[in-house]
Amino acid sequence: MNITQKVNTAPLIYEVESQTRAALKTDFDNSVSDPIDAKEVYDQIRKINDPEHPLTLEQLRVINCEHITVDDAASRVVIEFTPTIPHCSMATLIGLCIRVRLLRSLPERFKVDIRVREGTHQSEADVNKQLNDKERVAAALENTYLLDVVNQCLATAA
């Protein structure tokens, strides 16, 4: 057995469908504004690696495109993710990885709320509160050890 025991030793792994989006004619027309949608946000985060397994958040269905709400006009993104088990101690780290990925990829105007999906985590309220406290997030990102862990999870995302 490993020295560091995994929280979830045998997670379910899901098939990943091809995600390539067919190009539209308007994609090449600079006069057409192209609002950011849920699919685009999903593409930014689906390849983030799980902190425990060499699998992506998409393969574990921790994130789902249907659980992402984007309002481009209001510059608002809400992401709900689903921990693989309800006592997952990695939930805040996963949420932090999603937040950092979007801090680095979305325009600054977007306000991002990240939550665990209702009923999927036993400390739901605590996890949500921590993930959406900008001061705690700022402090976490100054922690070089934690930032290394986050960067490892994000290495596969781009």
Add this chain to the structure above:
Amino acid sequence: MPRLKLVAELVGHEDRVWQVSWDAAGTRLASCSSDKSARIWGPIAQSQFFTGEIAEAEAAMEVDIDTSDRDEHRSTSDTWQCLETIDNAHKRTVRSVAFEPTQGRVLATASFDGTTAIWERGPNDETYDCVATLEGHENEAKSVAWSASGQLLATCGRDKSVWIWESNGEGDFDCISVLMEHTQDVKMVLWHPSEEVLVSFSYDNTIRIWRDEDDDWYSAATLTGHTSTVWGGAFSHNGKYLASVSDDRTVRVWTWGATPDENSDANAGLYYRPGISYECVATVPDSVHTRAIYSVSWGIPLKNAASSGDSSSSDDLGYLATGCGDNTLRIFKVTADGSLDVTLICTQENAHGLSDINCVEWNPMHPGWLATCGDDGAVRIWYLEE
């Protein structure tokens, strides 16, 4: 209706600005940032700037509300200057900054590196030297505040504690109390404007009032009602009311019962600690602000400054300003005619472009002048015109 005029923009910080703080004379403004520095700013015309014609100040700096993403070409207004930059003031984010209230030459900064630093300016220059470093918090320090007398300093942090320090002069500070009653991070500490009463605001959704009995500090009251993190608060000018703001998107105003009589409880036992009864007397509902409210400041009535000699009514409690995560700066008028009324009178959208507003602070000497800072890295100076 009153409206806010943007008078100056102070550019220089390279990252999010967390807090702004005026000195007691209201002619210097300190700011602190995730760029690990603190900056001191001042109007070139000094105090005349605030009393001169607002139109002149405006003519010198016409600032448009910028709603684009961060603009690299902005510059500091012609009427203001950066007097000093304390670079690398700390090893990590400088979260809080506060001028010592009695002389204005001393400044405290609190940082995510866990320390609070005391800086002193020489008598004839603007160079601030570090004269003390207060250590004790286990991790991030989040707020620092001086008592009205300048004798006491309070700090708080991620480690759930509130520390009270006593100044012995010459940069010598003793920790006289460590208060551990909060169950989560303490976000802000605030002193009463005249009494030695301390207030702390916490991630545990509560506000605590701290008093001392023979130099022994204790929790005299816990104010409950907010349903999420309480980010901060401000006392009314007369010290009778306390406003608080929260992640629950409400503003609450609290008042106290009679101050405990020192003598009436003399026989109540050696360890008796008089508590304070408190009451929430007004709430701005969560439909007004659309995201977390990070800061509130309580300004004196504008009438006090009027040259007409118009005696201001004691019912007029001045203005509350709030800084919010929805990018909007709001001004409320507060009156106490029988009940306490808090009325929204002015809304400035995108006060820091499309960024959160982290702090609002009324000038203590010049009514109507307001400083704000935000995630856009800028500090802005506003004037509330009636």
